[in-house]
Amino acid sequence: xxxxxxxxxxxxxxxxxxxxxxxxxxxxxxxxxxxxxxxxxxxxxxxxxxxxxxxxxxxxxxxxxxxxxxxxxxxxxxxxxxxxxxxxxxxxxxxxxxxxxxxxxxxxxxxxxxxxxxxxxxxxxxxxxxxxxxxxxxxxxxxxxxxxxxxxxxxxxxxxxxxxxxxxxxxxxxxxxxxxxxxxxxxxxxxxxxxxxxxxxxxxxxxxxxxxxxxxxxxxxxxxxxxxxxxxxxxxxxxxxxxxxxxxxxxxxxxxxxxxxxxxxxxxxxxxxxxxxxxxxxxxxxxxxxxxxxxxxxxxxxxxxxxxxxxxxxxxxxxxxxxxxxxxxxxxxxxxxxxxxxxxxxxxxxxxxxxxxxxxxxxxxxxxxxxxxxxxxxxxxxxxxxxxxxxxxxxxxxxxxxxxxxxxxxxxxxxxxxxxxxxxxxxxxxxxxxxxxxxxxxxxxxxxxxxxxxxxxxxxxxxxxxxxxxxxxxxxxxxxxxxxxxxxxxxxxxxxxxxxxxxxxxxxxxxxxxxxxxxxxxxxxxxxxxxxxxxxxxxxxxxxxxxxxxxxxxxxxxxxxxxxxxxxxxxxxxxxxxxxxxxxxxxxxxxxxxxxxxxxxxxxxxxxxxxxxxxxxxxxxxxxxxxxxxxxxxxxxxxxxxxxxxxxxxxxxxxxxxxxxxxxxxxxxxxxxxxxxxxxxxxxxxxxxxxxxxxxxxxxxxxxxxxxxxxxxxxxxxxxxxxxxxxxxxxxxxxxxxxxxxxxxxxxxxxxxxxxxxxxxxxxxxxxxxxxxxxxxxxxxxxxxxxxxxxxxxxxxxxxxxxxxxxxxxxxxxxxxxxxxxxxxxxx
Ligand code: BGC
Ligand code: NOJ
Numbered sequence: 001x002x003x004x005x006x007x008x009x010x011x012x013x014x015x016x017x018x019x020x021x022x023x024x025x026x027x028x029x030x031x032x033x034x035x036x037x038x039x040x041x042x043x044x045x046x047x048x049x050x051x052x053x054x055x056x057x058x059x060x061x062x063x064x065x066x067x068x069x070x071x072x073x074x075x076x077x078x079x080x081x082x083x084x085x086x087x088x089x090x091x092x093x094x095x096x097x098x099x100x101x102x103x104x105x106x107x108x109x110x111x112x113x114x115x116x117x118x119x120x121x122x123x124x125x126x127x128x129x130x131x132x133x134x135x136x137x138x139x140x141x142x143x144x145x146x147x148x149x150x151x152x153x154x155x156x157x158x159x160x161x162x163x164x165x166x167x168x169x170x171x172x173x174x175x176x177x178x179x180x181x182x183x184x185x186x187x188x189x190x191x192x193x194x195x196x197x198x199x200x201x202x203x204x205x206x207x208x209x210x211x212x213x214x215x216x217x218x219x220x221x222x223x224x225x226x227x228x229x230x231x232x233x234x235x236x237x238x239x240x241x242x243x244x245x246x247x248x249x250x251x252x253x254x255x256x257x258x259x260x261x262x263x264x265x266x267x268x269x270x271x272x273x274x275x276x277x278x279x280x281x282x283x284x285x286x287x288x289x290x291x292x293x294x295x296x297x298x299x300x301x302x303x304x305x306x307x308x309x310x311x312x313x314x315x316x317x318x319x320x321x322x323x324x325x326x327x328x329x330x331x332x333x334x335x336x337x338x339x340x341x342x343x344x345x346x347x348x349x350x351x352x353x354x355x356x357x358x359x360x361x362x363x364x365x366x367x368x369x370x371x372x373x374x375x376x377x378x379x380x381x382x383x384x385x386x387x388x389x390x391x392x393x394x395x396x397x398x399x400x401x402x403x404x405x406x407x408x409x410x411x412x413x414x415x416x417x418x419x420x421x422x423x424x425x426x427x428x429x430x431x432x433x434x435x436x437x438x439x440x441x442x443x444x445x446x447x448x449x450x451x452x453x454x455x456x457x458x459x460x461x462x463x464x465x466x467x468x469x470x471x472x473x474x475x476x477x478x479x480x481x482x483x484x485x486x487x488x489x490x491x492x493x494x495x496x497x498x499x500x501x502x503x504x505x506x507x508x509x510x511x512x513x514x515x516x517x518x519x520x521x522x523x524x525x526x527x528x529x530x531x532x533x534x535x536x537x538x539x540x541x542x543x544x545x546x547x548x549x550x551x552x553x554x555x556x557x558x559x560x561x562x563x564x565x566x567x568x569x570x571x572x573x574x575x576x577x578x579x580x581x582x583x584x585x586x587x588x589x590x591x592x593x594x595x596x597x598x599x600x601x602x603x604x605x606x607x608x609x610x611x612x613x614x615x616x617x618x619x620x621x622x623x624x625x626x627x628x629x630x631x632x633x634x635x636x637x638x639x640x641x642x643x644x645x646x647x648x649x650x651x652x653x654x655x656x657x658x659x660x661x662x663x664x665x666x667x668x669x670x671x672x673x674x675x676x677x678x679x680x681x682x683x684x685x686x687x688x689x690x691x692x693x694x695x696x697x698x699x700x701x702x703x704x705x706x707x708x709x710x711x712x713x714x715x716x717x718x719x720x721x722x723x724x725x726x727x728x729x730x731x732x733x734x735x736x737x738x739x740x741x742x743x744x745x746x747x748x749x750x751x752x753x754x755x756x757x758x759x760x761x762x763x764x765x766x767x768x769x770x771x772x773x774x775x776x777x778x779x780x781x782x783x784x785x786x787x788x789x790x791x792x793x794x795x796x797x798x799x800x801x802x803x804x805x806x807x808x809x810x811x812x813x814x815x816x817x818x819x820x821x822x823x824x825x826x827x828x
Pocket of ligand 1: 487488503654663664
């Protein structure tokens with residue numbers, strides 16, 4: 001069952017009924033100002049940091065959970081009836097409801113008793129504000145006397161504090177009202193130099209800035225007293241709960257349309273120019289007036305929309321494919337890339353499953369997010385890499401997370417996740433391959449943001465590698481620390497106290513528990529580091545050398561020797577006979593072995609080791625992948641492990657805290673399904689790789705939306721596994737490493753258009769039944785038109801580049817000045 005349809009032409013998903021199984025959301029903003037918007041206009045906004053600079057309020061554990069939003073009410077002043085054109089919060093039975101989620105904007109429209117209302121919500125590029133552009137049309141044969149009421153509820157900036165510290169919060173709220181603009185200035189009188197504003201383009205009949213007079217005592221957003229009365233209370237907030245609402249009267253002739261633009265924004269003043277006049281307590285509005293005036297004008301709002309569309313057009317044009325599969329095309333060309341922008345921007349911090357107060361940017365998460373983003377805006381990827389690296393500790397270890405506003409490591413979430421440092425190497429390698437910008441390696445970057453500790457980024461990568469070498473366990477495999485990629489495999493936690501965080505508690509010294517996953521990661525990162533080391537231009541500033549200088553070669557060989565030693569340790573101690581082991585626990589017992597009662601086989605090591613190339617030469621990779629097919633694959637994707645843990649295991653931690661089939665306890669944790677896809681591609685099995693890709697492809701799952709329940713246009717972190725009563729139900733949509741890894745797997749390994757240091761590598765491993773496919777890829781300033789034709793069942797590639805038969809599978813950069821290259825590929 002579907003709740004809408006894809007409009008691929010316009011790059012929109014169109015939701016046709018408001019009561020989707022869960023709120024289906026979109027993100028507004030892609031630079032510094034962000035908003036979450038659901039298909040019924042629920043959601044909130046923030047500037048840079050969802051915790052520290054929250055503009056509008058979100059109430060935790062609310063029902064429904066998207067409540068609190070960008071709500072506009074309409075009122076018929078003849079019948080005194082009022083309704084929400086976005087369905088929520090009044091939930092009137094609307095005629096012709098439609099929500100179009102597009103690239104950075106959402107349009108929610110409906111008709112009710114002959115009155116059509118359509119609101120386009122968007123954040124203009126390079127601005128810290130959002131526009132709600134409302135068009136109301138009277139389709140009645142008679143004139144309509146209407147009122148429009150806008151509404152937002154302000155958050156008192158720090159969202160965590162806002163939701164808890166009521167004894168203070170109820171007394172701090174302050175606003176100013178001037179020229180149809182409501183300014184929210186709580187705490188501006190003291191240490192803040194920022195404020196929010198909510199403006200309206202029309203002449204207003206009234207306003208409210210205090211919640212209670214607007215809603216009425218004991219009432220909710222579904223039945224505001226102001227709407228019942230047909231009049232605002234003109235309230236001025238002192239303490240309690242500042243809101244902003246405008247009342248606009250609209251008399252429309254039959255067939256007449258009118259536009260009103262609302263502008264909600266964030267603004268900062270220089271400290272010394274906070275007040276106007278300077279010795280007053282009145283907000284200095286001089287520097288914000290121009291921007292408000294600009295966007296209150298519908299023509300500017302239209303222009304902003306057009307610019308946004310062009311921006312996305314240019315981003316998406318970088319990689320476009322035309323395959324025999326509509327779901328692949330739609331995800332690669334539109335939605336998967338779009339989701340990668342959201343995960344790059346927001347990491348795991350703010351969605352309807354991530355509260356925005358819990359997590360900042362993850363060290364490992366953000367590095368992986370780069371894989372699906374770096375081709376779109378490499379300059380931002382560069383900045384992100386340097387920010388992440390600056391939080392690295394001198395030991396080479398990492399804070400698990402950092403706050404985007406301060407860019408400082410966040411101690412509350414803990415550290416010692418021993419996989420973290422290696423992801424930096426992979427993130428940097430992806431950046432270098434995409435851009436060829438070797439200068440990034442020489443950028444001075446501090447440790448733990450400590451001034452004076454700066455070292456070239458390259459040194460950070462070396463420390464990442466050394467971090468593991470200094471932490472090897474009894475089998476020569478990496479110690480796991482607090483956990484590895486699987487945050488819930490807490491082998492040193494031993495928590496028996498309710499409420500203790502599995503993520504920060506450690507009750508054992510941690511000198512025994514080892515991770516085979518980190519071993520695989522180490523091998524991949526080590527090989528990348530060796531290659532970077534060889535290719536790195538000599539730091540004396542000379543041009544890139546043809547062959548590495550001898551000290552670099554020595555260093556690289558040293559890395560490769562460690563990798564070889566680790567591969568041997570995996571063969572000796574990380575192989576269970578039919579698949580890769582997962583770990584050793586604190587007692588030296590096996591995790592993920594046929595000897596275990598539960599949790600005999602895990603996906604992570606099968607996926608990551610094969611992706612990293614382990615066991616390609618000796619049959620282990622193929623065996624491991626066959627075991628995945630046999631034990632872990634389901635019709636909804638590959639589960640994380642089997643058999644699911646049926647009880648709590650003190651020595652395993654959070655993984656066994658989940659009921660069977662959910663999250664890390666045998667859920668389909670979509671993030672690591674692409675590792676298996678890449679593994680399958682590496683052993684040349686295109687049918688299997690693509691089959692796994694299709695199982696979790698959201699667009700493919702659209703037709704089972706009543707089972708999947710999350711948005712059909714983006715990946716979710718998890719789909720319930722076969723041990724759960726709700727097998728096939730997705731949760732935690734949007735913010736997941738699944739986005740970047742799927743993008744990477746399909747574009748770089750299945751379609752096989754891969755960035756490399758020497759050029760664009762083209763090595764597709766696609767289904768046998770495909771006759772071919774086409775792709776356009778912009779790479780280092782050149783547009784490659786790739787045309788793949790299958791002439792035999794295998795994966796052997798023959799390249800013809802601009803008409804010239806070329807050996808190998810790498811298309812070298814064309815001569816200076818050439819901007820277009822045609823690549824004909826035959827697969828046999
Ligand atoms: C979740 C993990 C998550 C971790 C850190 C756990 O409860 O199961 O998926 O990575 O918390 O936030
Ligand atoms: C979600 C976290 O964001 C990610 O870092 C982790 O790898 C997975 N959960 C698995 O636990």
